[in-house]
Amino acid sequence: xxxxxxxxxxxxxxxxPEICIRCNTCEETCPIDAxxxxxxxxxxxxxxxxxxxxxxxxxxxxxIDNWRTVLRAEAYSIDEQLTWxxxxxxxxxxxxxxxxxxxGGNDAGAxxxxxxxxxxxxxxxxSTVPPWSAAKPxxxxxxxxxxxxxxxxGNYRLTExxxxxxxxxxxxxxxxxxxxxxxxxxxxxxxxxxxxxxxxHHARQYxxxxxxxxxxxxxxxxxxTVKRVTQDYQGKRVDGVCSNYLCDxxxxxxxxxxxxxxxxxxxxxxxxxxxxxxxxxxxxxPMRAMxxxxxxxxxxxxxxxxxxxxxxxxQEELPYFGPLLNLPKDFIxxxxxxxxxxxxxxxxxxxxxxxxxxxxxxxxxDDSTYIYVCGLKGMEDGVLQALQAIADQHGLAxxxxxxxxxxxxxxxxxxx
Numbered sequence: 001x002x003x004x005x006x007x008x009x010x011x012x013x014x015x016x017p018e019i020c021i022r023c024n025t026c027e028e029t030c031p032i033d034a035x036x037x038x039x040x041x042x043x044x045x046x047x048x049x050x051x052x053x054x055x056x057x058x059x060x061x062x063x064i065d066n067w068r069t070v071l072r073a074e075a076y077s078i079d080e081q082l083t084w085x086x087x088x089x090x091x092x093x094x095x096x097x098x099x100x101x102x103x104g105g106n107d108a109g110a111x112x113x114x115x116x117x118x119x120x121x122x123x124x125x126x127s128t129v130p131p132w133s134a135a136k137p138x139x140x141x142x143x144x145x146x147x148x149x150x151x152x153x154g155n156y157r158l159t160e161x162x163x164x165x166x167x168x169x170x171x172x173x174x175x176x177x178x179x180x181x182x183x184x185x186x187x188x189x190x191x192x193x194x195x196x197x198x199x200x201h202h203a204r205q206y207x208x209x210x211x212x213x214x215x216x217x218x219x220x221x222x223x224x225t226v227k228r229v230t231q232d233y234q235g236k237r238v239d240g241v242c243s244n245y246l247c248d249x250x251x252x253x254x255x256x257x258x259x260x261x262x263x264x265x266x267x268x269x270x271x272x273x274x275x276x277x278x279x280x281x282x283x284x285x286p287m288r289a290m291x292x293x294x295x296x297x298x299x300x301x302x303x304x305x306x307x308x309x310x311x312x313x314x315q316e317e318l319p320y321f322g323p324l325l326n327l328p329k330d331f332i333x334x335x336x337x338x339x340x341x342x343x344x345x346x347x348x349x350x351x352x353x354x355x356x357x358x359x360x361x362x363x364x365x366d367d368s369t370y371i372y373v374c375g376l377k378g379m380e381d382g383v384l385q386a387l388q389a390i391a392d393q394h395g396l397a398x399x400x401x402x403x404x405x406x407x408x409x410x411x412x413x414x415x416x
Contacts, residue, residue: 010071010075011051011068014068014081017042031052043078068088128406129409130263131269133268137263150179159319160317165317174221181210185266186208186262187261188257189206190255204241207225207285207414209224209288210223211292264409265414267293267372268370271304273369274307276307277371277372278353279372280349282319283375308334315338350385350386353383353390361390370409373415374415
């Protein structure tokens with residue numbers, strides 16, 4: 001007599017290409033390198049993914065949280081996923097029948113679809129939860145299929161014309177259509193035209209540089225900090241599709257916007273919370289938003305300390321340098337690091353943090369301190385190493401403090 005046939009069922013993890021904004025957060029977060037990408041899509045390797053869920057919370061759009069029940073032998077391949085414009089529907093397959101218990105009334109020997117495991121705090125380097133007092137964010141109000149059109153009401157170069165670093169402060173107005181945002185959130189811009197393969201350009205993600213009550217207080221507008229991309233990481237000439245489009249916009253032009261995105265990189269709302277902000281270049285955008293919101297609330301009882309470490313190649317290439325200097329010293333403790341000042345040794349944000357170790361340690365001791373890191377990916381290791389060295393030097397035991405910061409929503413990393 002024949003025994004039951006074993007049919008293994010897989011709950012396959014997929015990324016929705018219609019929602020994904022190609023921000024690379026999932027690939028950077030995945031602790032086992034199960035996620036990869038090409039110029040078209042981000043995809044998950046079915047034979048590597050273990051369902052640890054480490055990538056779910058950090059995804060700003062929710063595109064990462066998609067699953068299809070399939071026979072393991074018929075799992076969607078990487079090559080298939082890379083060609084998708086939309087996710088396949090969950091069809092009526094043998095796997096569906098097995099899941100529903102409809103396979104002839106006999107599911108003996110059938111493999112059960114593995115449920116994703118709970119996230120371990122040590123699988124990621126920063127928090128996957130927001131501060132406990134953060135306001136509730138709105139996300140994905142406007143999508144690729146139904147974007148919101150905004151009007152450019154300002155476009156100003158922030159860096160000196162003599163520098164190669166062309167960074168712009170761009171203000172977008174939404175008129176009477178709501179686009180509610182919180183400090184630390186981002187939005188997507190849909191650049192016009194098509195890629196060489198004929199597909200519409202993917203959205204590009206930009207952190208919002210203005211507070212929740214508008215770039216101009218009480219107005220339905222937001223600001224962005226955008227650097228014109230003219231070369232890749234290898235120094236080869238390349239014109240960034242969306243950055244050049246945005247930097248060239250004129251007052252009165254319109255753009256298509258999607259979002260907002262992000263539900264963890266948010267500032268705390270309780271008045272005595274302290275902000276330790278570490279950034280480079282355009283990573284200053286969310287820090288500007290948080291600083292300005294706290295400045296506006298200063299007369300309403302916000303008493304928490306603000307400490308900023310801000311890095312750039314030179315003073316001339318540092319956005320918002322002038323306005324930062326005009327902020328009261330008793331409001332924000334600002335520290336600059338310049339890595340390419342002629343005749344001076346290279347100094348990075350982590351170097352300046354070590355110089356201010358006693359003050360940083362004092363903030364780390366306080367459970368009301370929230371840490372935000374934003375900028376190029378290369379800064380992340382240096383900043384975490386500096387925090388560890390400062391903590392250990394001042395008797396704070398980093399191996400205990402680090403998991404606690406992550407678990408309590410007090411250490412937020414957004415690097416790219």
